[in-house]
Amino acid sequence: MSASRTDEQQAQQGLQRLDTLLQHRARLGACVLLAKTTALSFSRLKMLLEETDGNLGAQLRKLEEAGYLEVRKEFQNRKPVSWYSLTPAGRTALGTHIRAIQDLVALVPAEGRTKTKA
Amino acid sequence: MIALPLFGIGTGIWAGKQQKKTGEINRELGRRHAWHWTVIPIFLVLANALFIGAPFDGDKVGQVVLLVVGLVYYLGGVYFWRGYWFGGLAIASGMFWLLILESYPWTLTGLLTFIALLVPAALDWRRHVRIQD
Incomplete structure (x- = not known):
């Protein structure tokens, strides 16, 4: 079997392992940020991801419905605060997705991975 | 205790x-x-x-306190926030000031610790303000 054929198969496998839910910038960003902490408030996520209330709310709901996130609501100084945290299922899905990206990146020749000037 | x-x-x-x-x-x-x-x-x-039973020597007890607190702040700098690093070194340096200086070793230690904690905190604060701008 030629090297390029193996690369093609690896690329196909890598693409199949990518999680469609985690391909959106806000959803991937939220999961990555939540992976390194216990919980983040909605306003903190909004600030870090630079998203609008409506868009972020919609994206987080999709992750919640998929069982990747859990939300806990509480009152702080009489204001409602939503705390988001990653579920074990979400952590596993993120791990699989990141590993798939790493495998795909490894297939790109070194010159294709050099930094480009901003 | x-x-x-x-x-x-x-x-x-x-x-x-x-x-x-x-x-x-x-x-x-x-x-x-x-x-x-x-x-x-x-x-x-x-x-x-360790000093229980021995005649009280303020300088020796002080040196141990400065060394322990300095080490804890230094490790705080390694694990939590880099600013504690300099503070830890400044606190521990008090051990040497107590050895070599006749007068004001504690004042010097306090002053160095104040500067060592204040400067990184101010620089960190300025960096945060710049990021938010």
Whole structure:
């Protein structure tokens, strides 16, 4: 079997392992940020991801419905605060997705991975 | 002596409240902070227990206290925030000031510690302001 054929198969496998839910910038960003902490408030996520209330709310709901996130609501100084945290299922899905990206990146020749000037 | 470890527990509770204010809860980091700052007073008590029965020598006890607190702040700089690093070195340097200076070794240590903690905090604050701009 030629090297390029193996690369093609690896690329196909890598693409199949990518999680469609985690391909959106806000959803991937939220999961990555939540992976390194216990919980983040909605306003903190909004600030870090630079998203609008409506868009972020919609994206987080999709992750919640998929069982990747859990939300806990509480009152702080009489204001409602939503705390988001990653579920074990979400952590596993993120791990699989990141590993798939790493495998795909490894297939790109070194010159294709050099930094480009901003 | 019994009240001293409460310092660390109090630090943990305070850190938890601060985390809620910033909108970011990190239980693992909070737990590490609480352990780290609880251990200082325990080590201070144990280190000073070495002097039980011996005639009280303020300079020697002071040197041990400065070394332990300096080490704890230095490790705080390694694990938590780089600013503690310089503070730890400034506190521990007091051990040498007590050895070589006849007058004002504690004042010098206090002054160096103040500067060593204030300068990184000010630089950090300025960096945060710049990022937010």
